[in-house]
Amino acid sequence: MRHFDLSPLYRSTVGFDRLANILEQVSLAEGQASYPPYNIEKTGENAYRITIAVAGFADGELNVEAREGQLVVTGRKAEAEGETKRNYLHRGIATRAFERRFQLADHVRAKDAVTENGLLHIDLVREVPEALKPRRIEIATKNTIEAKPEAAEA
Structure with a gap:
């Protein structure tokens, strides 16, 4: 496994510390197990879907939270009351506890989550505020700049 020293990035940039933290988290996540398996797909220009295989889990045993730029x-x-302990000859469906984290980009939020056929679908949408969208700035000529002070005096 490779480890990258990101300290030069911290010294030579301003405001990119979150990017460096994301890169650091990705390098740490490489060593983690891949349970449960998941897909990430782009469903539109500003829409995404995360699908996680959650076979064996009931809706009440799953939790989806958005916090601090992460999903x-x-x-x-859940421990079932009165259920007898089963003696498995082969257990291929894993139902162990898990926690899966996804780093969300700026202005991406979870819209909804639904389970279907043993899969958890989480729909995400990117909503860029109007103030951050590109806008056109008119280029003034020298004549229009000189005319403005005269109009103010009149």
């Missing part, structure tokens, strides 16, 4: 999905199997 955190957790699954905890």
